[in-house]
Amino acid sequence: xxxxxxxxxxxxxxxxxxxxxxxxxxxxxxxxxxxxxxxxxxxxxxxxxxxxxxxxxxxxxxxxxxxxxxxxxxxxxxxxxxxxxxxxxxxxxxxxxxxxxxxxxxxxxxxxxxxxxxxxxxxxxxxxxxxxxxxxxxxxxxxxxxxxxxxxxxxxxxxxxxxxxxxxxxxxxxxxxxxxxxxxxxxxxxxxxxxxxxxxxxxxxxxxxxxxxxxxxxxxxxxxxxxxxxxxxxxxxxxxxxxxxxxxxxxxxxxxxxxxxxxxxxxxxxxxxxxxxxxxxxxxxxxxxxxxxxxxxxxxxxxxxxxxxxxxxxxxxxxxxxxx
Numbered sequence: 001x002x003x004x005x006x007x008x009x010x011x012x013x014x015x016x017x018x019x020x021x022x023x024x025x026x027x028x029x030x031x032x033x034x035x036x037x038x039x040x041x042x043x044x045x046x047x048x049x050x051x052x053x054x055x056x057x058x059x060x061x062x063x064x065x066x067x068x069x070x071x072x073x074x075x076x077x078x079x080x081x082x083x084x085x086x087x088x089x090x091x092x093x094x095x096x097x098x099x100x101x102x103x104x105x106x107x108x109x110x111x112x113x114x115x116x117x118x119x120x121x122x123x124x125x126x127x128x129x130x131x132x133x134x135x136x137x138x139x140x141x142x143x144x145x146x147x148x149x150x151x152x153x154x155x156x157x158x159x160x161x162x163x164x165x166x167x168x169x170x171x172x173x174x175x176x177x178x179x180x181x182x183x184x185x186x187x188x189x190x191x192x193x194x195x196x197x198x199x200x201x202x203x204x205x206x207x208x209x210x211x212x213x214x215x216x217x218x219x220x221x222x223x224x225x226x227x228x229x230x231x232x233x234x235x236x237x238x239x240x241x242x243x244x245x246x247x248x249x250x251x252x253x254x255x256x257x258x259x260x261x262x263x264x265x266x267x268x269x270x271x272x273x274x275x276x277x278x279x280x281x282x283x284x285x286x287x288x289x290x291x292x293x294x295x296x297x298x299x300x301x302x303x304x305x306x307x308x309x310x311x312x313x314x315x316x317x318x319x320x321x322x323x324x
Contacts, residue, residue: 003029004284007063009056009078011035011044013152014092015069021277022067023048027284034059060085065115065287067280068092072156076101079116083108088115090283093168094160094307095300102304106297115286117293118300120168124275124282126240128169130268131226131233134244138226138233141170141209146217149190154215157194158186159311160304163213167310168295168303169224170201170209176299177203179306184313189216199310211310231263242268 004027008019011033023030032051035041041052053059056078060066066082067090068075076096082089083105095118096102109116122128143166154161171177179201186197196214203209222237235242244266256262285291 001027001288003027004065004287005029005031005063006284007031007053007059007066008033009035009059009066009068009082010070010092011041012069015067016044017276018067018069018280019044019048019050021274021280023050025277025281025284027281027288031063032059056081057085060087063087065283066090067119067283069119072097072160076105079105080108083112083114083116086112086114088117088283088287090117090119090280091300092119093121093300094118094156094164094304095297096304097156097160099301099305099308102297102301106301109297115283115293116297117283117286118295118297118303119279120165120295120300120303121275121279122165122169122237123172123295124273124278125237126270126273126275127224127235127237127242127268130240130270131235131242131244134231134233134246134266134268135173135226136228136230137175138173138228139207140227141173141207142225142227143169143209143211144221144223145212146214146219146221148218148220149195149216154191154193154195157197157311158213158215159194159197159199159307159314161213162215163197163199163211163310164303164307166211166213166224167201167209167306168299170207170211171299171302171306173226174203174205174207174209176302177205177207179309180204182306182309182313184310186311186314194311194314197310197314199313201306201310233268235268240270240272244268 181202184199186194189195224235226233231246245263
């Protein structure tokens with residue numbers, strides 16, 4: 001099968017890695033890149049041996065798919081232009097800055113039967129892939145996503161920058177159940193937007209999620225704990241490892257002297273693979289019609305909607321926040 005001609009729009013801190021991975025995929029022909037910073041574009045193009053397209057329209061006219069990694073406020077503008085050219089889009093998270101913009105992107109893709117995938121990369125996390133065979137309807141989910149401050153990403157609140165990763169995972173793991181109650185608190189520290197937030201979300205199916213996100217922490221932490229009737233998971237999304245503490249078959253409450261009598265520890269391991277490379281491969285396969293889109297526009301919209309509810313809850317029902 002001929003290689004799929006693909007372009008990258010936006011080659012900043014994240015987009016450069018899109019371009020690098022696409023340049024190395026056997027099933028892809030990286031046609032070129034576009035960025036509003038011509039110097040940056042030339043640097044990345046020179047490193048990868050590809051072309052710079054000063055005009056985005058010229059790139060869109062020569063590709064059959066694009067990945068978009070531009071600032072969130074212009075996601076809708078760029079995405080709509082690409083879809084208008086009949087080009088499938090992988091849009092970095094969040095799908096858009098507002099629900100109205102997200103709806104416009106989804107409608108534009110539907111009108112032309114084009115693939116619209118959202119870059120919720122944690123779906124491909126090694127720890128989560130290893131846990132998947134043991135997942136059985138988690139009822140309580142707890143996430144921590146902490147990072148030292150850096151200016152990139154501060155054009156939006158930390159809820160849309162960091163926490164939305166975990167909100168997407170929560171929605172995915174709870175089967176897309178409706179959020180019935182959202183309580184949250186947060187604070188702006190070094191940017192005009194929320195830099196720290198904590199949220200508690202209750203779902204119609206009885207599941208509960210507790211999420212904390214900070215971009216003013218001393219260290220980088222990405223943890224996810226999942227509790228279900230037959231045990232619990234402790235996942236380190238940063239290292240890609242974790243374990244499942246599964247209740248032993250036949251165990252009866254009140255019996256046993258130690259934790260080892262109650263549960264068996266299962267080390268969670270999955271094959272090493274770059275999550276971004278897996279995400280880009282899944283997009284290519286979807287555009288070719290070989291697989292379904294992994295994170296559809298509608299799922300990206302659901303994560304955005306929940307993130308915006310969290311941000312609104314910070315303003316209306318503040319609670320105490322704890323972080324590390």
